[in-house]
Amino acid sequence: MERRIKYVLAVALTFLLIFNIPLVATSSISYSIYFTPKDRVDQCMVDLINHANSSIYAAFYDIGLDNVVDALINAYVRGLDVRVVTDDKEGNTSQYQQLKMYGIVKTDHKSSSMHNKFIIVDNRTVWTGSYNPTPNCNTGYNNVIVINSTKLVADYLTEFKEMWGTRCLIKPGGSIRVHTGCGNDNSTDVYWQRGKPVWNNKDTGGDTAFLRDNKGNLVGRYTTNQSQTNFTNTSYTVTISNAEFDTLHHPEKDYLNEEWVEITNYGNTTVDMTDWTLSDEANHVYYFSSGKFGRYSPRNTPYPDFVTNGIGMEVYFAPEDNVSSEIIKEIEAANHTIYFETFVFTHHEIEQAIIEKNKSGVNAKGIFEKNMKYHSNSTFQNMSSNGINVTWDRSPEIMHNKVFIIDNKTVITGSFNPSKNADTKNDENVIIIHNENIAREYIDEFYRILGRQPGENNSSTHIVINEVELNPPGDDRLSTVMEWVEIYNPTSNAVNLTGWTLSTTHGETVTVTLYGTINEKGYHVYERSRWLDNEDESLILRNAYGNEIDRTPILSDLDNDNFSWQRYLNGIDTNLSSDWKFRFSTKGYSNGGMHYLPIANFSWTPSNPTVLGTIQFNDLSYDPDPDGSIVNWTWNFGDGDISYETNPSHQYADDGIYDVTLTVKDNDGATSSITKQINISKGNSPPNKPSQPFPANSSINVSVNSILSWVCNDPDGDDLTYDVYFGTSSPPTKVEDNITSTNYNPSLQYSTIYYWRIVAWDEHGAKNESMLWHFTTMAVPQYTLTITIDPSNAGSITLNPSGGVYDKGTVVTITAHANSGYEFSHWSGDSSGTNPTIQITMDSDKSVTAHFSETPQNQPPTVTITSPLNNSTVSGIVNIQGTASDDGTVQRVEIKIDSGLWMTATGTTSWSYSWNTTLVSNGNHTIYARSYDGTNYSSIVSVAIIVNNILPNHKPNVDIIFPLDGAVVKGIITIHGTASDEDGNESIVKVEIKIGDGNWKVVSGTTSWNYSWDSTSVENVDYAIQARAYDGQEYSSIDSIIVKVNNKKEGGGIPGFELIALFVALAAILLCKRKQR
Structure with missing residues (x-):
């Protein structure tokens, strides 16, 4: 039955402090279950977000769906408290950057994974399971359960608050000591989230600590050996005041030392250091945030085990709650079945618990994600070898579930893959639900993923x-x-x-x-x-x-x-x-469908038996019943003989076709028979002996191109096949088998003795062999190579191998060498080409002539400048380009600017040089170029250019330091702040301030400025204070704050409207007294 979350409208809220939102009480529990890809889970998530009334707190390893991100941003724009925690390895996605623009997302800043997958909506609904809002999770197998429960919300909200953390503030005059080693109980200390020490200075010190604000600006720098000057950013009142990079507690074990860095606020206002960083020279970065992840997360779930409306639930978070032990408890309590679906399964303690329960009779069955098939620590193979029914998911998509279903009444789900990383390092959430209705839906999904109907061939393992x-x-x-x-x-x-x-x-x-x-x-x-x-x-x-x-x-x-x-x-x-x-009705016996008959089957050898030949019969029967076995065999050979052996042998006295029947009986008394016909022939004559070999036996001077042949036939007219034995040793080895041709084409060498024989086979397996033959091949032919040099005194020739007479097939390398004043020109005769080295194969007599010519005199190279053009105007980085050529090879191209040095360009025939014109004065300059061929320089070419570099102006910056945004002020206050300019602070002409709807007024100072304001001269209302700086060309962007003026009235007198009311009251009294008179 489909269930839907029952939303209740939240009461109107006036003001909520961060995370101090009361839980909405409810006396009932409702839930929904979704599975991908059959359900549009992303749309369900969007609907849940769109119906939220007050708050949305989400934690996901990855967020990659635009519709979900848009829904979160729209909820924030609607005024809801929206906060998202994700893994820092996913922090570069476009979706993350969108959430970051609205300030509603944080990452875990740690090496292990923030792998949670849950949402808390309106402090009354929890969404959890294996689903990340990503395209892959939409198409793969995932599960989601959405539950309304105040206790469940309290558990997940506690975990979320730990990860989100609170602001990191340092009060005026206060200090924070940041530890990288063992630490202590000082409540003002901050402990870095990674346990490795940062400093590498056990003997001499000298590592440097860098303090940066949340925008990456350097605030302070500190080093113990003063190899560089310590630095403090004057824009801040906070800096590194002291550090201990090498304690003496464990001089040989640096990782045990209590090393620390102390940060002090020397100003008179509190400084928000949230998301500031402290790092070392190797850029190990640590964040100032009280958000707790991984092993720093405390074990403080308020309701780890509770029952609501008959549904038992247990809630655990990794790594603090030792989740694997809770899963193992549930496995060890199993009586009948353990089904599981897992993306990664490498946790061997959980694996062993399942194996032990399976051995005790509990039916264990699991589905593994196929992409983890080659994971070195996967438990799949060991489970399978221990008799557990495990299978790889057959879907092309990812099977991303992390689910256990125990005894069809307990479901374990969440983000937790059974792995050591999930158990001891990652941030994970797990919920254990004890409810048969919920378990039934997960069982249906289990069998749907398994790829067959739930009831198909699943025999029970219990009464x-x-x-x-x-x-x-x-x-x-x-x-x-x-x-x-x-x-x-x-x-x-x-x-x-x-x-x-x-x-x-x-x-x-x-x-x-x-x-x-x-x-x-x-x-x-x-x-x-x-x-x-x-x-x-x-x-x-x-x-x-x-x-x-x-x-x-x-x-x-x-x-x-x-x-x-x-x-x-x-x-x-x-x-x-x-x-x-x-x-x-089948009272007292099987209902059917699971009763198996034995399957009878057999074979025999040889496949073509003959009269009086021994035939071996082989039993191939089997019993498909898992608990069944064949106990009796009865063979009827069709000639009156019977055997009760499992694998009997038999001979037939006459040829003919016989019916052979095998009847088998299993341990339940069920029987099965099969009959096959066997053809008994009178017999077979082997082939005749192969004869008439070519080359004839003992032949000499045999051509190396010869093809071997022989003659053979069969007295029964059977088709024949042949095995060929051939080689240079006696006896020869088999080189071909089962060929039908009476020819064989070998690869023959000169002056070699070869041995060969043929074995002929008929179609009944009979054979006959030839005698052993041999022959000798002819000697290798030799050919003469003649070399001519033209002109005869112009050069020389080398041959490899040397000599002039070669065996047939020899490859000769010929190289021409020119004498002084000559160069090689080309070959003629039995070879051609202009390469001075050639190869020629001696398959006949050869004649080759090497031609030389006199060496021409060297001509100087040429060079051109193609860019920039003559008399052009340039600025910035200019790519000077050109070409060069020579009758030989251009070795390099050089350029110079004005009267400077010659510099080598990149390239030769096409060359370039990158010139930074900002390094020279604006005005007229000349570019010169020349090329070199190893002997001569070219003529120098030049172009005249005009350099014109104009620097752009940058707007100044201004900041209001005091009062703070939202502050309440009274009396005379001094508004002060800072201003800066990227083009140099000296360029700042003035700083102006505007209060409320007043005019802009010039303040005292520029880079550090102040303005005295008498707030008693205005009404007790909110005022906007704006500031801007001017560098003579442009104004900065306006920095603004809102303050509330609250001045009490002097003298304690009665306000005017109160005097009027008093006079009215006195007049009424006097009037009443007159009427009484």
Whole structure:
């Protein structure tokens, strides 16, 4: 049944302090369950956010859906208190940046993961499960449960408040000592969230600490050995005042030292240091925030275990609550089933608990995410080898659930993957729910992910109520008509039922006690008159200790007939109503569907048996019943002989076709038979001996291109195949088998003796072998290489290998070397080309001529400047470009500016040089260029250019330091602040201030300025104070604050309107007295 969250309108709230929001009381609990991808979970989340009235607190590892981010921002714009915590590794997404613009998101600032997945809405609803609002989670398998419960809200709100933290303030004159080592109990100290010491100065000191504000501006710098001057930003009254980088407690164990940095506020106003950072030279960054994550999170869940409206819930957070031990407790308490779905499963203690329960008879079954198949620590293989039914998810999408379902009544869900990181490092949330209705929905989803219907071939592992006859034939109001219940034992052990009970649940409860023993795979029927209702009846089976073993769904039978409610297939139990079928009664025996017959099958060898040949028969039968086995074999060979052996052998006296029948019987007495025909032939003649070899036996001077051949036939006319044995040693090895051709093409070498033979096979497996043949190949041919040099005195030739006569196939490398005054030109004859080194293969006599020519005189290179153009105006970084050429090779191009030095450009034939024109004066300059070919420089070319660099102006900045925004003031106050200019503070001409609707007024000072304001001269209302700075060209952006003026009136006199009221009262009294007279 579909459930929907019941929203209640919140009462109007006037003002809420941070996190001091009272919980909305409720006496009922409602819940909704969603699963991706079948439900639009992202839209459900958006709907929940859109219906929120006061607050939304969310913690997710990743937020990647624009519609969810838009809903959160819209809620914030509507005036709701919206806060989001996410993992810092996801802090660069566009969605995170949008939330950051509105100041409603924080990250955990730590190496391990903030892996929580929950939302708290209006302090009355908790959303949790495995779902992150991301595209992947929309398409993969995830679960969400949404629950209304004040105690559950209190638990999750406590965890969220720890992560969000409060502001980090340092009072005037106050100090904060930041520890990197072991720490102490000083309440003013701050402990960094990572336990590693930052400083690396055990012997001499010298590491430096950097203090930066939340915008990254350097506030203070401190070093102990004074290798650099300590620094303080004058814009702040806070700086690093002292530090201890190397204590003497553990001189050989730096990680145990109590190292610290002290920060002091020397000003007269409180400074907000929230999200400021302290770092070392290696840029290890730590944040000033009291938000607690990971191992720093305290164990303080207010309601870890509670029951609301019959639904038991347990709430735990990792790593502080030792979540794995709570999960193991639930596993160890399992009696019947443990189902689990997991994205990552590497926690070996949880794994071992499941293995032990599975060995004790509990049915354990799990689904693993397929992408974790090659995870080195995955528990999948070990679970499988220990007999647990585990499978990889077959969906192409990600199976992201983290769910355990125990005994069909307990669900464990949340963000917790069973892994060591989740248990000891990450921030995780887990909820354990004890409710059969909720468990049933998770079981349905489990089997949906498994990829088959819940009732398909799932045999039970415990005693079950197997069949119920509510309304048997006859008048069931009579004591002679027996209504009955059949109990089935699917296990492999007999069970003593003495003291067990059956109880009805509809109308008047009837409890009956059972006696006797039910054998393995046995049935027990309890009969009684007038004890079962015909409509809406359900029965519960309990053991002698009162523990519930099985329960039927609600059943009805309105006809007096022989039909009953039965588990079908027999003994099936997935705790779903689909397990039950209304069928013809099978009282005291199987309901069907699960009774297996043995499967008979056999084979024999050889495949083509002959008369009087020995035939080996091989039994291939099997029993599909998990508890069944074949105990008897009967062979009928069709010729009058019979055998009872498992794998007999047999001979036939005559040829012909015979029917062979095998009948097998299992341990339940079930039989099965199979008949196959076997053809017995009279026999087979082997092939004739292969003969007439080519080359002929003992041949010499055989060509290396020869193809071997032979002649062979079969007296029965059978098709033949051949094995070829060939090689240079005797006996030769097999090189081909099962070929049908009578030819074989080998690779032959010169001057080599080869040995070969042929084995012929017919289609019945008979064979015949040739004699061993041999032949000798011809000697390798030789060819002459003739070399000519033209002109004869111009150069020389080298040959590799040397010589002039070569074996056929030799590859000769020929290299031409020019004498002084000559250069190689080209080859002619049996080779061509202009490369001085060539290769030639000696497959015939060859003649090659090397041609040389006189070396021409060197010509100087040329160079051009293509950019910038002559007389052009340039600024900034200029890319000078050009080209160069030469009759040989351009080795480099050089340029110079004006009378400067020559500098090498990048490139040669196409070159460039990057010139920073801001390094020279504005005005006329000349660029020169020349190229060099290793012998001569080119002529110098030049272009004239004009440099014109104009620096842009930057607007100044102004800040109001005092009073603070929202402050209440009275009397005469001094408004003061600071101003700065990126182009130099000396450029600031003036600072002006404007109060309320007044005029702009010039204050005293520039970079540090002040203005005295007599607030008694104005009304007691709110005033906007604005400030701006001017650098002679532009005004800065306006900085503004709002203050409230609250001046008490002098003298304590009676206000004017009170005097009027007094005079009116006196006049009334006098008038009354006159009338009395």
